[in-house]
Amino acid sequence: MDRGTLLVMAGFGMILLGFLLVFIGTVISSLGDGEVEGGGVIMIGPIPIIFGRGRGASVAAVLAIILMALWIIGFLLTRRG
CATH class of the missing domain: 3.30.160 (Double Stranded RNA Binding Domain)
Structure with a gap:
């Protein structure tokens, strides 16, 4: 696998990780009673x-x-x- 493909895959993985973290944070904050x-x-x-x-x-x-x-x-x- 060449370096360019590896960088594209790493960038795509970071974007997916960001979406996942936002989703998890939204779910956790909606379940809690306190202020965020x-x-x-x-x-x-x-x-x-x-x-x-x-x-x-x-x-x-x-x-x-x-x-x-x-x-x-x-x-x-x-x-x-």
């Missing part, structure tokens, strides 16, 4: 879009700032070399 808190980040280039509420959104905001800084550093280093 969480957050997430969508990175469009160096610009983060943060959503959610509670502690999960705070963690997502910190991770978004770290990702944004790493993206800018990586961009400047590749442009310099």
